[in-house]
Amino acid sequence: MAENILDSITKQYNSLTRSGKKLADYIFANTASTQYMSITSLAESCGVSEATITRFCRGLGLSGYNDFKLALAKCERISNLGDPSDIPQTINAEDDFDTMCHKLHASNIVSLNETLEHLNEKTLNQAIDLLSAARHVYCFGQGGSMVMAMEAWARFSTTTSNFIHIEDSHMQTMAAALASPQDVILFFSYSGSTKDMEEVLELAEEQKTPIILVTHFPKSRAAEIADVVLQCGYSESPLQSGSIAAKVGQLFLIECLFYGYCRKNPGIRAAARSATAQAIAKKLL
Structure with a gap:
C-alpha cells in the first residue's frame, strides 16, 4: 500500500x-x-x-x-497532536491551557446539542417501555463502547437489580443465546459495525430478544437488526477513536433513559434509590 x-x-x-x-x-x-x-x-x-x-x-x-x-x-491534514485539523475544536500543541479547555468544552457542547437534535420522543419512549417491562436488561458493548454499557448498568443499578453488565464478548454471546423475548439487550456501539457486535445481535434476533441500540450511525449493520435505535451526536474521526465528546452524547441518552424509567413507577424507584444511597453512605468516611 x-x-x-x-x-x-x-x-x-x-x-x-x-x-x-x-x-x-x-x-x-x-x-x-x-x-x-x-x-x-x-x-x-x-x-x-x-x-x-x-x-x-x-x-x-x-x-x-x-x-x-x-x-x-x-x-488528510492533521494537527501536531494527531487529530484532524479541519474542525474548530481541534487541539494543537501550541494551544495554551485556557484555549485547550475551551475547545474541549466546545466539543462536548456540540455532542450534547447534536444528540438532543436527533432525539425522538416516540423512539425514546419505546426504549423506556422495553426497559420497564424487561425481566433482565443486558448492557453490552465492546472496546470503548463497553465502558458506556458499564455506565448504563451502574446508573440503573441505583434503582433496580434487573440490569446486568457483561464485559467479555464470549460471555455476551452465551447470554444472548440464552436470552428470551422477556429480556432486553441494551447495546452500545458508536460505529454500529463490528464483528463481535454482529455476532451477539444476530443471536439475540434469533431468540426474538428486543434490542435497543445506541449508535452514531442509524444506517449501520447494527441498526438493521435493532428494534429501537437511539442516535448519539458528534462525528468522530478514526484518529479520534474513544474521544470523550463522543461518549458525552451517549451519557446524555443514558440519563434520559434512566429518568424515563424512573417516571414509570416513581414511588418504587424513589424508594430503591433511597435504599441504595443509604447503603453506600455507610461506606463513606
Missing part, C-alpha cells in the same frame, strides 16, 4: 470497474466527509453496493472499510 491512500486510488483508477470508478470519484470529491461515514451511508451516497466498497478496500491492500477510513484520515 502506498503511503498516501489517495495516490494508491489514483494509480489504480484506470483498472477499476465502472462502480469502482464511481466510488473513487466520490471519495476524491468528498475526502474529508467520507472518513466520518458508515459503509452503508457511503454506499447510498455514491450509488454502489457495500460489497463493491469492501472489494475496493481490499484491492488497495487494506483489511476492510474501517482500515480504509483510517488510511483516509491519515492522508
